[in-house]
Amino acid sequence: MNALQTLRDRIQKKGLRAVLKQLCRRYVFSHTRLVWLEHDIRTPLPPHNLKPYPPMRLEFITVANADAFARHFGDRVKTMRELAAEGYTGLMYLDDQDDTVGFAWASTRDYFDRHFYHCNFPIKPGEYFQFGGEAIREYWGSRISADMQLEVWKVMADHGCNTMVDVCDLQNIQAIKMHIRMGFQERGQITHLYHLLGRWRFLRNTSYTGTVLDAFRKPARPAASTSAA
Numbered sequence: 626m627n628a629l630q631t632l633r634d635r636i637q638k639k640g641l642r643a644v645l646k647q648l649c650r651r652y653v654f655s656h657t658r659l660v661w662l663e664h665d666i667r668t669p670l671p672p673h674n675l676k677p678y679p680p681m682r683l684e685f686i687t688v689a690n691a692d693a694f695a696r697h698f699g700d701r702v703k704t705m706r707e708l709a710a711e712g713y714t715g716l717m718y719l720d721d722q723d724d725t726v727g728f729a730w731a732s733t734r735d736y737f738d739r740h741f742y743h744c745n746f747p748i749k750p751g752e753y754f755q756f757g758g759e760a761i762r763e764y765w766g767s768r769i770s771a772d773m774q775l776e777v778w779k780v781m782a783d784h785g786c787n788t789m790v791d792v793c794d795l796q797n798i799q800a801i802k803m804h805i806r807m808g809f810q811e812r813g814q815i816t817h818l819y820h821l822l823g824r825w826r827f828l829r830n831t832s833y834t835g836t837v838l839d840a841f842r843k844p845a846r847p848a849a850s851t852s853a854a
Contacts, residue, residue, distance in 0.1 A: 655820040659742070659792035660837060661812035662804050663752075666778040666789050671808045675768040679720070683776060686715030686728065693717065696724040697761045704740050708757075714784075715757075716776055718769060727760035727769050729777050733784055742818060744828050748790065753781045755791040770803055792816060801841045811836055 684690060691706040694717075698705075708730060709715060717728035732754045737745045748754045755777065760769050778789065790812070793800050813834060819827040 654822075655818075657742070657818040657820075658795045659816040659818065660795055660801075661790065661792055661814040661816070662809040663788055663790045663812055664807065664809045665787060666782055667787060668808070670771055670775065671806070673768075673771060673806060675771060676766055678764055678767040678769050681718040681720060681726070681769070684717055684719060686717050686730075693719055693723060693725045694728075696722075697726060698728075698759075707740075714777075714780060716773065716780065718760075718773065726764060727773055729755060729758035729773050731755050731777055731781055731789075733781070733786065743826055744816065744818060746790075746792065746816075751786060752788045752790050753784070753786045755789050758791075765799070771807065774807065795837070798841065801838060805838060805842055811838060 686705055686709050688706050688709045691702055691709060694702045694705050705715070705728075713736075714731045714733075715728060717725045720726050732748065733752075735745060735747045736754045736756060738756065746754050746756075758770075758773065760767075760773075764770075781789070793804055795801065795815075813832055815831050815833065815837070817829050817831065821827070
């Protein structure tokens with residue numbers, strides 16, 4: 626009965642078509658397209674009009690302090706602890722209640738994502754792979770995303786890196802727009818992940834020229850016209 630009630634609630638909230646699509650992606654077939662993006666960490670971020678946020682404390686994520694994720698990211702405490710134990714570099718912002726409200730991870734070696742995408746992301750010398758970045762909904766659209774980015778860049782520059790690389794799901798519109806706003810460049814590569822019947826996974830990489838992100842960009846404002854006297 627609880628499962629049926631949950632299903633009814635989701636249908637009422639999202640609509641039947643959206644729920645059926647979600648169930649199909651989870652249990653029948655899904656195709657995720659991860660576009661590769663990069664940014665020279667020596668290049669400043671473009672100007673932005675992001676909202677301010679309250680004072681936060683910045684800390685490295687460790688095995689000992691991973692419990693700070695419990696309130697807002699309760700299902701990921703174990704994962705955070707595992708990533709810290711494996712030697713990846715993680716930074717998090719803590720609020721005045723000592724709860725994590727935003728975080729990001731970085732790897733200077735090839736990163737095999739066994740927690741989410743279940744595939745390998747190869748990294749070249751001088752690069753680092755950033756993954757797992759997120760902030761709670763309350764701080765979406767705030768400067769916390771830009772500030773976190775800059776803080777990770779400082780740390781990774783000290784590790785001898787000059788380029789940040791990451792992937793972004795083309796269905797994650799908010800994340801795509803954030804990357805565009807921050808001046809990320811496309812690498813011309815997409816990793817395709819296929820999931821069949823909740824059991825089998827397939828992967829392939831494709832290359833492209835030009836851009837796949839134009840549809841997400843804001844249209845340029847027309848230049849003001851002037852008339853001769």
